Amino acid sequence: MQGVDLHTHSNISDGTYTPELLVQAALEKGIHTLALTDHDSMDGLALAEKIANNQPIQIISGVEISSQWSRPSTNKTYGVHIVALNMQNMQPLQQLLQEQKRIRAQRAIQICQLLEPLIQMDIYPDVVAKVEGEPDRITRTHIAKTLVEKGIVARPQQAFDKYIKEGKKAYVKFDGLGLAETIQVIHESQGFAVLAHPTRYDLSATNVRYLIERFAQHGGDAVELPPAIEPASTRQMVDRMIEQCNLKVSVGSDFHGDNMPWIKLGNIPTLKQGQVGIWESFV
Numbered sequence: 001m002q003g004v005d006l007h008t009h010s011n012i013s014d015g016t017y018t019p020e021l022l023v024q025a026a027l028e029k030g031i032h033t034l035a036l037t038d039h040d041s042m043d044g045l046a047l048a049e050k051i052a053n054n055q056p057i058q059i060i061s062g063v064e065i066s067s068q069w070s071r072p073s074t075n076k077t078y079g080v081h082i083v084a085l086n087m088q089n090m091q092p093l094q095q096l097l098q099e100q101k102r103i104r105a106q107r108a109i110q111i112c113q114l115l116e117p118l119i120q121m122d123i124y125p126d127v128v129a130k131v132e133g134e135p136d137r138i139t140r141t142h143i144a145k146t147l148v149e150k151g152i153v154a155r156p157q158q159a160f161d162k163y164i165k166e167g168k169k170a171y172v173k174f175d176g177l178g179l180a181e182t183i184q185v186i187h188e189s190q191g192f193a194v195l196a197h198p199t200r201y202d203l204s205a206t207n208v209r210y211l212i213e214r215f216a217q218h219g220g221d222a223v224e225l226p227p228a229i230e231p232a233s234t235r236q237m238v239d240r241m242i243e244q245c246n247l248k249v250s251v252g253s254d255f256h257g258d259n260m261p262w263i264k265l266g267n268i269p270t271l272k273q274g275q276v277g278i279w280e281s282f283v
Contacts, residue, residue: 002030003030003031003032003033003266004031004032004033004251004268004277004279005026005031005033005034005035005251005252005253005255005265005266005268006033006034006035006037006060006062006083006085006194006224006250006251006252006278006279007035007037007062007064007083007196007224007250007251007252007253007254007255008022008026008034008035008036008037008252008253008254008255008265009036009037009038009039009064009254009255009256009257010022010036010038010044010048010257011257012038012041012043012044012137013038013039013040013041013064013137013139014039014139014141014142014256014259015038015255015256015257015259016256016257016258016259017257018044018047019036019044019045019047019048019051020047020048020050020051022034022036022048022255022257022265023048023051023052023055023057023059024051025265026057026265026266027055027056027057029265029266030266031057031265031266032056032057032058033057033058033060033279034048034052034057034058034059034060035059035060035061035062035083035085035086035252036048036059036062037062037063037064037083037084037085037252038063038064039063039064039066039104039139040063040064040065040066040097040100040101040104040136040176041063041097041101041136041137042061042062042063042090042093042094042097045059045061045062060085060086060279060282061085061086061087061090061191062083062084062085062086063083063084063093063097064081064082064083064084064196065081065082065083065084065096065097065100065176065177065182065186066079066081066100066104066174066176067079067080067081067082067176067177067178067179067181067182068080068173068174068175068176068177068178068179069178069179069211069214071207071210077173078201078203078207078211079166079173079174079176079201080179080195080196080201080211081196081197082179082182082183082186082193082194082195082196082220083193083194083195083196083224083250083252084186084189084191084192084193084194085191085192085194085250085278085282086191086192086281086282086283087186087189087190087191088189088190088191088283089188089189089190090189091189092185092188092189093185093186093188093189093191096177096182096185100176100177101136101137102136103174103175103176104135104136104137104138104139104174105135105136105138107138107172107174107175108124108127108128108135108138108142108143109124109135110172111140111143111164111170111171111172112124112127112143114169114170114171114172115143115147115163115164115170118163118169118170119147119150119152119163121150121152123143123146123147123150126146126149126150127142127143127146130142130145130146140160140164141156141256141259143159143164144156144157144159144160144164145259147159147163156259166202179214179215179218180218183215183218183219183220184218184219187219192221192222192278192281192282193215193219193220193221193222194220194221194222194223194224194250194278195211195212195215195220195222195223195224196224196252196254197224197226197254198211198212198223198224198226198238199226199230199234199238205237208237208238208241209237209241212238212241212242212245212247213241213245215245215247216245216246216247220247221247221248221278221281222247222248222249222250222278223238223241223242223247223248223249223250224249224250224251224252225238225249225250225251225268225269225271226238226269227253227267227268227269228269228270235269239272239275242275243274248275248276248277248278248280248281249271249275249276249277249278250277250278250279251268251269251271251277252268253265253266253267253268
């Protein structure tokens, strides 16, 4: 398992490293199996594969897809991220990602429109400039960093807490595909569906367990293990659900470069006895 990192981001989405620099950093860390999993985009894959050519590292095709799920007993929907890995037929997934990009671009406009009366400023042009004029790459992180640069908040997290996280006045839900449909498209693309960071959605423990159950019922393949910094009780809960639902596991740092400097590339949790890594199923 050492040398495997199946959840990373480049500047194609909300990371700060180019795909090329990400691969070079992974090589320096001794990583031999790396997945670039940008948000709703695989545009960096070819760049990563090119720099990795003839190097002792395998690039796994990947993408982190914004999806949603709900409990049948309630009308509330929850956002969830599904990491797609090792696709052998890109076409079905690429069609999905085109729609995801359209939603992402429209969402960015809506967030900036909601922010304008709150901050007395139109920041949309500055946000678009951060993604080299490609609005379908905009994430809330780009908006948060722009608010810092404009002096509206002191730190990116304050932008989320005050304006753009769920429940705040400039929050806009990402209206992506449902959980079952997302997994289906990944499987049509001959890839593996991984539930990303299951304990980071501000859900109760009951809802985390229910989410993992639903993910398994819909044919999901693996659950990403929580990082070592989370409480031991959290890891134990996830481990129990993985065993109960007969799921494989995935490991990833969720590296974002300088945007989240406390997260280190290749810093991944350790498997418990009996757990099977999803990477063992890769072609």
